[in-house]
Amino acid sequence: MDDWRRIDIDALEPENHLCKLDLIPQVDPVSPEQAQAVAQSVKQNLSLGKFLEALQTALDTPPYVSDESTKVLHAETVFEVLASIKNNHNASEYGNFVSQLSSEQQDTLIKYIYKIMGMPFGAKHGALMLGWFEKTVDVTGMGPVVRFFSDRRTV
Amino acid sequence: MSSSNSPVVYQLGHKPIKDHCYSPNFDLLAVTKDNVVELYQTSLNSTARPKLIATLEGHDKTVTSVDFSPDGSRILTCSQDRNALVWEYNAQQGQYKPTLVLLRINRAATVCRWSPKGDKFAVGSADRVIAVCYYEEENDWWVSKHLKKPLKSTITSLSWHPNNVLLAAGSTDGHVRVFSAFIKGLDEKPEPSVWGTKLPFQTLVGDYTNVSGSWVHDVAFNEDGEANSLAFVSHDGTLSIVYPQGEGLPPAAFVSIKTGYLPFRSLLFLADSVIAGGYNCNLIVFEGDQNGWKELYVVEKQKDLIHDEPPKDDDQEISSHQALNMFKQMDLKGRVNSKPLAGSGKALATTHQNTITSLRWYGDGKVSTSGIDGKIVIFDL
Incomplete structure (x- = not known):
């Protein structure tokens, strides 16, 4: 046999693979209704001017395990918070918001900044997202970026 | 807080060094380089460039790991060509001769480590098994028993418990598992410890994971002699330390600290301190216990x-x-x-100009490192 290097050796022992199911993070799934409810309460906080609370609520409830449309819905919620903080504050105040977040929330924020930058509505607001990115890593350092790239709990 | 003595640097060519190891008396240095292992003559704390005395040629793909046996008489190497070889010096022929190891794996061997007594060794592989190997005199070769379940991903790192039986393995599914590698007829029954009491081969006594599910790059038992704790570094830039409580019980403490650095590739764990280095090309020292860990200092000044x-x-x-x-x-x-x-x-402002691939203890509590930049560096911390 000449091309023995091309044999699909994995086919010989199918039970030993890490399959997609094995890689699903061990966290509770989030339903579209739950994401919708979070979006509502975030909007309420924003209308009351509680910007930090709105940001924290949105970053505490990322739908790691759910369908793509729910993930997009939540990304839009986060985007709404970031945009409305921008409309009501000076860009130099972003750092204050970021430093009041927990380390877990900061990691999640960076994940959403990357995600939103890759979406059509985020691409239109490049300056806003890059502004948030700059102010966030200014406070947190490179850690959250490293975790965005390596975390299997994707947003 | 950084060291007063500047590190000793050996620039051994410019090819990446994946792993390095000193003989127990530090007069021999083995480094992996492409498909071979180069053996250098040196001496403790020597600042002179080590002298190349032998090139161990036997693998036909990249050598991934090298380890000296505890008595310094044998050199273990493993490679992406799916083989491991045990090298011994043959005085009559004046050269190093390899002995075959029957690994029985279908994918690259990624890491190999001698057990503390030096009577067996473990080889981790991308074939989702760990081969625990011991010598069979009749045939003059090394045979292996496989640790398989529940491994489903590539093994990246191995660490032996001082009792010569327990073996910790980190893998790319984000798990660190502690197995019994008890070989009947070779090992004596180990003393009961926090890890367990009855330990037949393949017993899984611990399974820990990081929250992000990212690759585990290195794992190490505490080298304080008791080895009642275990530390590991992951690709999400975290350092985690586990303190098991006893058989069937959840760990007494699981401390995980997030760092702002690029991920660590290798670590050393002794008593209440951990030294870690990796993609940030620098070494970081951590300190702590069951109640918490914190970063103590960065060894070299580095640009922000x-x-x-x-x-x-x-x-x-x-x-x-x-x-x-x-x-x-x-x-x-x-x-x-x-x-x-x-x-x-x-x-770069650091001594290493590229990723640090492995950390080893050197004499007098110093640490030696190898890097993708082809350097071996000895740090006095």
């Missing part, structure tokens, strides 16, 4: 990549601003500016 401030003393690194100018020049004129930009040396 986020804030783009040049280090105060000597600016050797190229800033993003200078890089931008350089590319602008190239774009405009189609060539690189022939005059060197002021202070635009491309060197």
Whole structure:
């Protein structure tokens, strides 16, 4: 046999693979209704001017395990918070918001900044997202970026 | 807080070094380089460049790991060619001779480590098994028993417990597992410990994971003699330390600290301190116990990549601003500016100019490191 290097050796022992199911993070799934409810309460906080609370609520409830449309819905919620903080504050105040977040929330924020930058509505607001990115890593350092790239709990 | 003595640097060519190991008396140094292992003659704390005395040629793909046996008489190597070899010096022929190891794996061997007594060793592989190997006299070769379940991913790292039986393995599914590698007829029954009492081969006595599910790059039992704790570093830039409580019980403590550095590739764990290094090209020292861990200090001064401030003393690194100018020049004129930009040396501020691939203990509590930049460095911390 000449091309023995091309044999699909994995086919010989199918039970030993890490399959997609094995890689699903061990966290509770989030339903579209739950994401919708979070979006509502975030909007309420924003209308009351509680910007930090709105940001924290949105970053505490990322739908790691759910369908793509729910993930997009939540990304839009986060985007709404970031945009409305921008409309009501000076860009130099972003750092204050970021430093009041927990380390877990900061990691999640960076994940959403990357995600939103890759979406059509985020691409239109490049300056806003890059502004948030700059102010966030200014406070947190490179850690959250490293975790965005390596975390299997994707947003 | 950084060391007063400057590190000893050996630039051994420019090819990447994946792993290195010193003999127990530090007069021999083995480094992996492509498909071979180079053996150098040196002496403890010598500042002279080590002298190449032998090249161990036997693998036909990249050598991934090298380890000296505890008595220094044998060198273990493993490679992506799916083989491991045990090298011994043959005085009659005046050269090192390899002995075959029957690994029985279908994918690359990724890491190999001698057990503390040196009567067996473990080889981790991309074939989702760990081969625990021991010598069979009748046939003059090394045979292996496989640790399989519940492994489903590549093994990246191995660490032996001092009782010669327990073996910790880190893998790319984000798990660290502690197995019994008890070989009947070879090992004596181990003393009961926090890890368990009855330990037949393949018993899984611990299974830990990081929250992000990212690759585990290295794992180490505490080298304080008791080995009642275990530390590991993951690709999400975290360092985790586990304190098991006893058989069937959840760990007494599981401390995980997030760092702001690029991920660590290798670590050393002794008593209440951990030294870790990796993609950040630097070493970081941590300190702590069951109640918590914290970063103690960074060994070498390093430029802050986020804030783009040049280090105060000597600016050797190229800033993003200078890089931008350089590319602008190239774009405009189609060539690189022939005059060197002021202070635009491309060197990093750290000794290692690329990823640190492995950390080992050196004499007098020092640490030796190897890097992708082809350097072996001895740090006095």
